[in-house]
Amino acid sequence: MENLLNNIIKLNKKYTNFGQVASYIPELKNANSEDLGICIIDKDNNIHYAGDYKKKFTIQSVSKTIILAMALMDNDWSYVFSKVGMEPSGDPFNSIMKLETDDTKKPCNPMINAGAIVTTSLIKGTTLKEKEERMLAFFRKIAKNDDIKINQAVYESEKLTGDRNRAMAYLLKNDGVINGDVEEILDLYFKQCSIEVDCVDLARIGLLFANYGIDIETGERVISENVSRMVKTFMVTCGMYDASGEFAIKVGIPAKSGVGGGIMASVPRKMGIGVYGPSLDKKGNSIAGIKILEDLSKQLELSIF
Template sequence: MEHFLNKMLEKNRAKCQFGDVADYIPGLDRADKNNLGLCIMRTDGTVQRVGDYDVKFTIQSVSKPVTLMLAILDNGVDHVFSKVGMEPTGDAFNSIKKLETCDTHKPFNPMINAGAIATTALVKGRDAQDKFRRLLEFFRKICENDTLDIDEEIYRGEKETGNKNRAMGYFMKGEGYIDGDLEDALDVYFKQCSILVTAEDMARLGLFLARGGILSNGERVVSEHVAKIAKTLMVTCGMYDGSGEFALMVGVPSKSGVGGGICSVVPGRMGVGIFGPSLDKKGNSIGGYSLLKDLSQELSLSIF
């Protein structure tokens, strides 16, 4: 199996040259665009790791489904979805125009920046620090990795260059979709984007969802229903404005980030973690996408 995965990985590594490493946040551009790593964790306990599976990168948007789950635990499903919608947008992940042009002015879903800022604002805590502490703890628990922490340089970069996220935040605040202090919420948002992970952590997160919200020690952290919400939104909105094509080509709930990570979930079977910082135009790992396409075909992963 490892040999077979290695072959597929090397074949797809060649695609990395056709993409580019994200550079709009200082620090992100340090990544090596030829990196490609894969980790598969099955519900039967077997694990495969190939390529650059242990290179650290910032989680970026892959954090969004996790934060959504904590927001739901803290507030309930109904309250969360009174502040954020459930619909794909057809626009780029950092687009602001639909906040103005749609009837409700509500962020469309928790997988785009606007919606994720809204869910982050719902995480409970005394202050920004306490909120992030709780959120980081939740990430550590679900990824079963107590050493997870943020990359300080990238966090500062996010914060300094995050003016469009700030713009969305204030727009939503003006429309009543953000309660409490916005700068606090943005600070927590920037921090969670900056959590350092590996493809292995991503696979663990995928496995958690593949098991419907249960850790490898059998502990249930979120209900099956909440895990299903996360997985469903990953299908319809998880791969930016390329989610529709991805559903056709790969067909498994997945979330990508501009750090190059992808977390994929094959319900009942496995979690798949990818690292490949060379991105296509929509912000998805170009080698990772292609590798998942091959994997999906070879291992019949599509849920459709």
């Protein structure tokens, strides 16, 4: 497996030259566009890796899967989906248009920014600090890494430049889709996106979803089967922004990307995959990361379709 992964990294390294690191969040510009790494953890808990798999990066939109799981665990699912839809948007992840034009006023799905702000608002806790502590504790548990923390510099950069997300949040508040203090909700949202991980962390989380919420080592049910299934379904239909359909055809596995360069993938009953490559395509996905997953899916016959 290591030989396969090393070869796939080597073959696809050239694609890092065809994208750009995210720049709309100033702190993300510091990433090395040539970084490329992968980690796979299979159902027997074997770990395989190659490339820059130890590099730390902020989880960004990959966090939307975990926050959705928390929101569904904290609330009745019918209430969650009264606030956010279940359909692909067909628009960029940071689009604001449908909040004005859609009759329901609720975001299309939890994987776009507006939808993720809604699910963040549904996390239980009496104070912002309590919510943040619960969120971090959950991330650490499912990644099996007690050292996971928020990258303060990225968080401050996100907060300083997050006017588009701020506009979405106030529209959602105005239309009664979210309740509570908008700035507190945004603060938690910016913090969740700024959680620092590596490929191993993403592979661990991906494996938990692949195993339908059961910890592969202990047998503990961490996430219900229904919630795990729902999250993976959203990963298939909406996880790669407005390139999700093409990704489903070419790769065929549940995956979620983030503009930090991470991609988390879950192959049901088989493995979790974490990929890192901060050079992004025009839709905000890791350009070489997608190529890696295409090759991996073909060679290991991973497509669920």
